[in-house]
Amino acid sequence: MPDAALIERRADIVEALRRIVPGEGVIVSEAERRVYESDGLTAYRQLPLVVVLPSTVEQVAAVLRHCKEAGAKVVPRGAGTSLSGGALPLADGVLLGMAKFNRILGIDYENRCAVVQPGVTNLAITKAVEHAGFYYAPDPSSQIACTIGGNVAENSGGVHCLKYGLTTNNILGIEMVLMNGEVIRLGGKHLDAENYDVLGVMTGSEGLLGVVTEVVVRILPKPTTARALLVGFPTTEDAANCVAEVIGAGIIPAGMEMMDRPAIRAAEAFVKVGYPLDVEALLIVELDGAPPEVDHLIGKVEAIALNHNATTIRPSRDEPERLAFWSGRKAAFPAVGRISPDYYCMDGTIPRARLAEVLTQMRTLSEQYRLAVANVFHAGDGNLHPLILYDANKPGEVERAEAFGADILKLCVEVGGVLTGEHGVGVEKRDLMGTMFDECDLAHQERLKCAFDPDGLLNPGKVFPQLHRCAELGRLHVHAGRLPFPDLPRF
Amino acid sequence: MSRFAPADLDELRDAIGEALAVEEPLEVVAGGSKRGLGRPLQLPRMLDLSRLAGIRDYQPSELVLSAGAATPIEEIDAALAEARQMLAFEPPDLGALFGLPAAVAGRRTLGGALACNLSGPRRIQAGAARDHFLGFRGVSGRGEVFKAGGKVVKNVTGYDLCKLMAGSFGTLAALEEVTVKVMPQPEALSTVMLCGLDALAAVRILSGALASPHEVSGAVYIPALATAGLTSLSGSTAVAALRLEGPDPSVKFRRERLLAELGLDCEASSLDEEASIAFWRAIRDVLPLAGPGDRAIWRISVAPSRGGELGEAIGHRLDTRWYLDWAGGLVWAAIEGADDGGAAVIRDAIRGADGRGTGHATLIKGSPELRRSVPVFEPQPPPLAALVGRIKESFDPRRILNPGRMVEGS
Numbered sequence: 001m002p003d004a005a006l007i008e009r010r011a012d013i014v015e016a017l018r019r020i021v022p023g024e025g026v027i028v029s030e031a032e033r034r035v036y037e038s039d040g041l042t043a044y045r046q047l048p049l050v051v052v053l054p055s056t057v058e059q060v061a062a063v064l065r066h067c068k069e070a071g072a073k074v075v076p077r078g079a080g081t082s083l084s085g086g087a088l089p090l091a092d093g094v095l096l097g098m099a100k101f102n103r104i105l106g107i108d109y110e111n112r113c114a115v116v117q118p119g120v121t122n123l124a125i126t127k128a129v130e131h132a133g134f135y136y137a138p139d140p141s142s143q144i145a146c147t148i149g150g151n152v153a154e155n156s157g158g159v160h161c162l163k164y165g166l167t168t169n170n171i172l173g174i175e176m177v178l179m180n181g182e183v184i185r186l187g188g189k190h191l192d193a194e195n196y197d198v199l200g201v202m203t204g205s206e207g208l209l210g211v212v213t214e215v216v217v218r219i220l221p222k223p224t225t226a227r228a229l230l231v232g233f234p235t236t237e238d239a240a241n242c243v244a245e246v247i248g249a250g251i252i253p254a255g256m257e258m259m260d261r262p263a264i265r266a267a268e269a270f271v272k273v274g275y276p277l278d279v280e281a282l283l284i285v286e287l288d289g290a291p292p293e294v295d296h297l298i299g300k301v302e303a304i305a306l307n308h309n310a311t312t313i314r315p316s317r318d319e320p321e322r323l324a325f326w327s328g329r330k331a332a333f334p335a336v337g338r339i340s341p342d343y344y345c346m347d348g349t350i351p352r353a354r355l356a357e358v359l360t361q362m363r364t365l366s367e368q369y370r371l372a373v374a375n376v377f378h379a380g381d382g383n384l385h386p387l388i389l390y391d392a393n394k395p396g397e398v399e400r401a402e403a404f405g406a407d408i409l410k411l412c413v414e415v416g417g418v419l420t421g422e423h424g425v426g427v428e429k430r431d432l433m434g435t436m437f438d439e440c441d442l443a444h445q446e447r448l449k450c451a452f453d454p455d456g457l458l459n460p461g462k463v464f465p466q467l468h469r470c471a472e473l474g475r476l477h478v479h480a481g482r483l484p485f486p487d488l489p490r491f
Numbered sequence: 492m493s494r495f496a497p498a499d500l501d502e503l504r505d506a507i508g509e510a511l512a513v514e515e516p517l518e519v520v521a522g523g524s525k526r527g528l529g530r531p532l533q534l535p536r537m538l539d540l541s542r543l544a545g546i547r548d549y550q551p552s553e554l555v556l557s558a559g560a561a562t563p564i565e566e567i568d569a570a571l572a573e574a575r576q577m578l579a580f581e582p583p584d585l586g587a588l589f590g591l592p593a594a595v596a597g598r599r600t601l602g603g604a605l606a607c608n609l610s611g612p613r614r615i616q617a618g619a620a621r622d623h624f625l626g627f628r629g630v631s632g633r634g635e636v637f638k639a640g641g642k643v644v645k646n647v648t649g650y651d652l653c654k655l656m657a658g659s660f661g662t663l664a665a666l667e668e669v670t671v672k673v674m675p676q677p678e679a680l681s682t683v684m685l686c687g688l689d690a691l692a693a694v695r696i697l698s699g700a701l702a703s704p705h706e707v708s709g710a711v712y713i714p715a716l717a718t719a720g721l722t723s724l725s726g727s728t729a730v731a732a733l734r735l736e737g738p739d740p741s742v743k744f745r746r747e748r749l750l751a752e753l754g755l756d757c758e759a760s761s762l763d764e765e766a767s768i769a770f771w772r773a774i775r776d777v778l779p780l781a782g783p784g785d786r787a788i789w790r791i792s793v794a795p796s797r798g799g800e801l802g803e804a805i806g807h808r809l810d811t812r813w814y815l816d817w818a819g820g821l822v823w824a825a826i827e828g829a830d831d832g833g834a835a836v837i838r839d840a841i842r843g844a845d846g847r848g849t850g851h852a853t854l855i856k857g858s859p860e861l862r863r864s865v866p867v868f869e870p871q872p873p874p875l876a877a878l879v880g881r882i883k884e885s886f887d888p889r890r891i892l893n894p895g896r897m898v899e900g901s
Contacts, residue, residue, distance in 0.1 A: 110698050110796040133704070155647045162644070168651065169622050173849075182874040185849075189794035191614060191820050193658055194851030194869040195897060196879050197621055200654025204647045221704040244552035250575055250675030289706065290748075293741030349643045351553050381645040382553075418641040419648045429648075436648060437638070444637045444886065445650050451881035463649065476511075476633055476888055 002092040006072060010049055013072055013094065017052045020062040025100075027051035036077065036095050040142070041085040041428055043344075043398065048075065048089030055100040057175065057183060057213045064211065065181030067094055073457050074179070076207040078119060078150030081142040083345060084426025086154060086206050086462060093460075096211065098149050104128050105214070111189045112219055113172055118149025118212045122156075125217060134219040137164035140422070141330060149212045155204030157422035159255040159329075162380035163288075164220070166422070168203040175214035176202060179453040189216060201448070206424050207459040209452040223288035226254060227298060228325045231305045232279030232312035236260060239281035240355040242308040243379045246285070249304060251297055255286040256380035257329050260359070263336065263374040263387070267328035270335035275328055276312040283379065284325055332376045333387065340372070340389035344401045348412030349421035352382045361411055362386060369404040371397070383421035384412065410435050425463045433465050447473050492518075496539040500628065500636060500667045503543065507665060507891065508634035510536055516894050519661035521561035522598030525607055527589050529660050529896040530867050531859040538892075540602065543667050546570055554644055555625065556673050560602030560666035567601055571673055578604075579674040580620045581611025581771075587781040588788060589856060602666045608658030611775035612709040612734065615701065615817050617674065621657035626670040629656075631663065632887020642670045655882070661893045662901075663886040677736035681746055682709075682762035682770060685731040685755060690714065690799035690815070693731040697818040698795060699753055700733050705745040709734030710818035711774050712799070714806075717814045720779035721770070732762075734771060777823055777855075779814050786812070786825040787832030787857040793841060793850035795820035804840045809833050832857050834865040841869075868897055 006013075017026045027033055028050055038045045049072075054060045067074050073093035080087050089095045101117035104124070108114065109132055114125060122143040125136040139158035140146055146156065152174060157166045164170070173187030186199040193199060202209055233239040239258055246253065259267065259282045268275040275282060283305075287297045298315050305313055316322035328335070336343050350358055359375065366373045372389040386408055390401040409419050413435045420429055433442060442464060449456070450470035460467060495510075495517075497503040510517050517538040520526060540561045548557040551574035558567060564582055571577050582604035586596020610619040617623075626640030639652035656663060685696065693712040700707045712731045718724040733749065735742050750759060762770055773779070780788055793801055798819025805811050805824055811833070813824040826833035832854060841850045851869035854862060871879065876898075883890075883901055895901060 108794075108796075109702060111794045112698075112701060133702075155651065157645060157647075165618065165622065166645070166647075168654070169618050178874075178878070184872075184875050184878065186875075188849035190792045190850045191817060192608065192610075192619055192792050194792070194853070195658070195871060196663075196882055197608070197654045197658050198875070198878065198882070200621055200657070201651055203654075204651050221702055224704045247554060247675075248552040248574075250678070252675060289737070290704075290741045290744045292744045293738050296738050296740050349641070349645050351550070351555070351643060353550060353553060378645070382643050383645045417643050418646040421643075421645040422647055424647055425649065433649070436641075440635050441637045441639065442649075444631060444635070445639070445652070447885040448650055448652070448655075448882065451878065451885045474885075474888065 002090065006092045007049065009070070013070055014050050016066050016070070017050065017063060017094070020066065021052055021054050021059050025053045025055065027053070036080070036089055036097070039080040039082040039085060039087040041083055041088070041426065044085045044088050044427060046089045046091060048095035049091060049093055051095045051097055053097045053100050057177065060096070060177050060211055060213055061181040061183055063094070063096060064177055064179050068179050068181070068455065068457060071455070071457070073460055075459050076153070076211050078147035078153070079121065079145045081146040081150065082154065082424065082426060083347070084420065084424040084428040086424050086426040088427050090461065098147070101149070101213065108189065109134070113189055113216050114219055115214065115216050116148055118152070118215055119147050122146050122148055122151055125219070129219050130222070133222050135222050136217055137170050137220050138167050141333070148215050148217065152203050152212050152215055153205065153207045154424045157383070159257060159378060162256065162378070163252050163254045168200060170218045171199070171203065171215055172218055173216035174199060174202065174212050176210040176212050178210050179455070179458045187216065206426065206463050208449055208463060209458065225291050225294050226286055226288035226322060227294050228284055228286045228316045228322045229298060229301055230275070230312065230314040230325050231283040231285065231310050232276040233281045233283070233308065233310055234279065236281040236359050237356040238308045239283055240352065242283065242305050242310070244352055245304045245308065246301055247380070249300060251300060253285050253380060254288040255284065257284045258282065258377040258379040259329065259332065260375040262372065263332055263376050266335040266339050266374060267332050270338055271328045271331050273324045273328045279311060284329055329376065336374050336387045336389065341391040341393065344388040344390065344405055346384065346386045346388065346405050346408050347420050347423040348409050348417055349381070349383045350412050350415050350417035352379070354415040358384070358411060358415060362408060365404055365407050369400050371400055371404055378421070381421070382417065406432060427462055430463060431465050433463070443473055450474065492535060492537050494537045494539050496542050498542045503665060503667055504630045504634060504636050506538055507630050507632070510891050511634050511889055514889065516891050519665050519893050521600040521603050522563065524586060524591060524596050524599040525603050527856060528607060530862050530899065532893065532896055538665060540665060547668065548642070551576055554673055555642055555670060557642055557668060557670040558601055560629070560669050561600045563597070564599050564601055564604060565597060575676045576673045577676045578623065578671065579613055579617035580623050581613045581775050582620065583609050583611055584776045588777045601671065602669055605657050605669055606659060606661050606666065612711060612771055612816055615710060615820070616706065616708040621654050623672045624653040624657050624669065625672055627653060627656060627666050628668045629664040629666040632889065632892045640670065644672050660896050662883060662896055663892065665892065679739040679742045680734065680736050680764050680767050681742050682767040683733045683735070683746060683749065684760045684762060686758045687728045688731050688757055689729070690803050693729070694796065694799035694815070694819040696731060696753055696755070697733070700749060701818050703749060703752060705735065705749045706737065707733050708736045709771055709774070712815040712819070713779055714802070714814065717779040717812045720781055721773050732770065734767065774816060780812055780823055780825040784827065785858060786827045787861060788855045789824045789826065789833065789837055789852050790855045791822040791824060791837060791841065791850065791852045793820065793822065793848070797848065798822050801840050805833065805837055808836050831865050832861045838869070
């Protein structure tokens with residue numbers, strides 16, 4: 001329940017924020033606050049108490065310090081592209097927008113890194129360095145809009161993370177502000193932390209531990225060449241076996257994506273790139289590196305695909321064709337959006353060996369819930385994106401889609417996988433955390449939050465199914481002075 | 492000192508629970524090969540994890556391996572080699588550096604490598620130990636069993652506590668089982684050797700190589716003084732080396748391109764596969780600085796472009812043998828004759844003339860007196876040090892696990 005007493009103090013909070021961030025940086029009118037009411041998970045909406053858009057680290061620190069003193073909750077936000085409701089506002093919380101931190105502060109080719117503010121978009125980093133032959137590797141589908149600060153909060157991935165890693169493997173340092181206003185620098189242009197890897201645990205903490213105000217990202221030299229193979233299979237089992245054998249043969253493709261029949265049909269109808277329509281599963285395998293290596297590996301992958309009953313094999317002949325192969329995959333979500341009024345995108349990861357079984361089970365669930373599902377899949381790393389098709393205007397379909405989605409994620413956990421591969425827990429999967437972690441696991445995570453934010457004011461209500469007070473979590477039960485374990489081996 | 496050697500997760504929990512009950516802190520040990528790292532401990536109890544060993548799940552095509560935390564690296568390497576895979580972060584064997592008997596050095600464990608976050612030359616391309624650490628189960632200093640992460644390569648469910656365990660030197664939890672990402676072994680390997688360069692020129696060349704698209708997986712510079720520790724180079728001039736790995740046709744192509752593009756005016760040669768394996772293993776294991784004597788050994792992490800000047804700056808002021816890994820980003824230095832083991836000079840050099848340089852120095856080897864008197868890990872600014880203290884407290888409020896191993900009084 002929102003804190004009514006705090007909402008009553010709204011005018012005081014607004015006034016205090018205006019003293020910290022003068023001018024247009026504090027947004028109060030309902031019409032302007034409406035812009036911030038949801039993120040990429042549009043099923044959830046909530047008007048924030050007030051929006052503040054600071055433009056300096058000092059302002060961020062002062063805003064957080066004031067909110068801590070006032071007991072006001074804070075929700076940090078980058079571009080608002082989270083697919084798990086990570087930036088969903090609170091009725092009794094200040095929304096802290098980082099959009100004004102939009103400058104690239106420095107590019108250091110000698111040390112292969114760039115220093116950027118958190119509101120810089122993911123793609124803008126690559127755009128700024130590509131003239132020198134470099135790029136920033138993690139490439140979430142929303143890269144044109146999503147910000148690097150949000151990428152750090154969510155530990156974002158993309159189609160190339162099998163070979164090049166997620167955000168956590170591609171950043172070297174951050175500057176961050178704690179809820180008490182302290183500014184902390186972690187890492188820098190060097191590799192490896194000097195004590196506990198606080199940078200590592202900040203990455204993917206979904207805005208619950210601190211607010212990132214600067215990021216040092218690693219930039220990589222662009223591979224000499226990249227080619228893609230389009231491979232069609234008569235069954236998803238064949239495709240899954242092919243993927244396993246490619247990796248078993250020691251090949252780590254730059255990307256390895258799978259689509260099932262409904263996804264292929266939707267994508268082809270949308271972009272018309274010549275995807276085969278007579279197959280049950282389509283793989284896009286991208287190989288990059290030195291030209292002789294790419295040719296060598298394309299030959300190997302072709303041979304493996306043939307072994308697994310591939311009916312279509314098309315290597316890209318040039319760069320436009322490679323991009324065409326990808327255009328269908330990259331447009332898969334909007335393509336599905338064309339054939340269904342609404343869709344709900346899931347994000348579990350499974351051990352790849354269980355893929356065929358999970359897809360079969362998913363078809364049974366699809367019949368049970370009377371909702372169609374299309375699958376796109378980061379096949380290389382086992383990250384599934386089932387798209388559940390529904391119509392929000394039909395009574396009961398939203399609820400059915402959510403229940404179907406929850407069943408899919410539970411299935412992922414049952415077969416040894418996890419709830420989320422790259423979209424984050426947010427509010428969406430919060431209540432499913434118990435399927436993967438027991439109370440003790442979660443208590444260890446929540447106590448870590450207490451070390452950063454003892455009052456629980458930063459982005460509360462995300463990730464954890466229940467809110468606990470730090471004092472209650474901190475208790476330790478020891479029966480002092482006696483030996484409760486007489487059977488323990490002693491030497 | 493009483494020793495406790497739990498055989499399973501329940502016994503591990505009980506051992507820590509009992510230590511809590513009687514308020515006797517534990518020194519956490521698995522193979523014992525890294526006991527010399529960190530501040531010296533004199534604790535009433537030893538928690539020996541070595542029975543928590545054995546590979547529990549390994550599916551080569553999933554690129555994932557789960558094992559008891561105390562599984563010897565040798566056993567893991569052997570299992571991976573059968574499927575032509577490897578631990579890509581190249582966990583070092585510091586046995587020779589520490590002068591350990593082979594039997595002790597051979598007991599180095601996967602959990603130990605992760606807990607110390609030690610990585611070899613391939614770190615510049617494949618990432619550190621922490622980047623390959625996917626999940627774990629263990630017992631915190633609260634005497635409670637907990638787990639984090641998962642057994643798949645891509646996972647963002649909950650806080651990434653693996654990162655926190657990596658490099659925590661057993662001060663937060665005793666690990667019982669760990670899951671790591673494994674990678675295919677490269678088909679072929681070649682090393683380009685460049686002779687006679689000075690440090691600054693070498694760093695420029697190594698940096699140029701890493702900025703090329705030729706996927707360099709090792710970039711090291713060894714001044715003449717430090718070549719004595721390498722039998723293959725002993726007594727030669729300074730050497731810079733670049734490693735190329737991958738399918739055979741690719742390695743050949745990239746080597747030619749690299750040599751052409753670097754525009755070298757020094758002598759270049761190649762090491763064949765067998766010599767390359769030995770050379771990079773020696774770099775991984777810090778052999779250029781191994782040998783008799785009680786030099787203080789430092790591991791210094793800085794922006795790669797600063798490595799050469801830093802090595803030279805320290806060398807001018809102290810009796811130092813040093814070399815560079817990670818294209819200059821990692822300076823290994825062995826120092827003799829300084830009362831503080833060279834701590835003040837090294838840490839001043841990291842901050843640089845303007846006081847704004849970033850990086851850190853860790854005293855990897857030194858006498859117990861030295862490790863007690865100078866900070867083994869880089870001192871942190873007060874707000875960060877306080878945060879690190881609160882993190883320790885959240886996992887281990889009674890300071891029962893390796894207290895004082897990283898920071899005095901923590």
